[in-house]
Amino acid sequence: MVQSKEVMERNIHAYDEDVKWKLPEPGALMSAKAYRDKKALPLVEKLKEVVKNLTIKCVQLAEQSKKLTAKLDGQQKQISRLTDGL
Numbered sequence: 001m002v003q004s005k006e007v008m009e010r011n012i013h014a015y016d017e018d019v020k021w022k023l024p025e026p027g028a029l030m031s032a033k034a035y036r037d038k039k040a041l042p043l044v045e046k047l048k049e050v051v052k053n054l055t056i057k058c059v060q061l062a063e064q065s066k067k068l069t070a071k072l073d074g075q076q077k078q079i080s081r082l083t084d085g086l
Helices: 002-017 032-084
Strands: none
Touching: none
């Protein structure tokens, strides 16, 4: 668990500091349209992909949590039945 926290913190720093997540300065004599097409839109597409993947992972974790909660409830009922019989 501690290791995954460290990995997550490293990833967060990458979004803040890594060049691939920053919008670069426009080049000399670069038009707004060229800047949008060559610099801004690719970054936006990368960000959309990251958000999509995080959303999918969040849904998967929510489903896993529901399944584990249901399993835990079943185990607790079974334990109660066994201990009530004593």
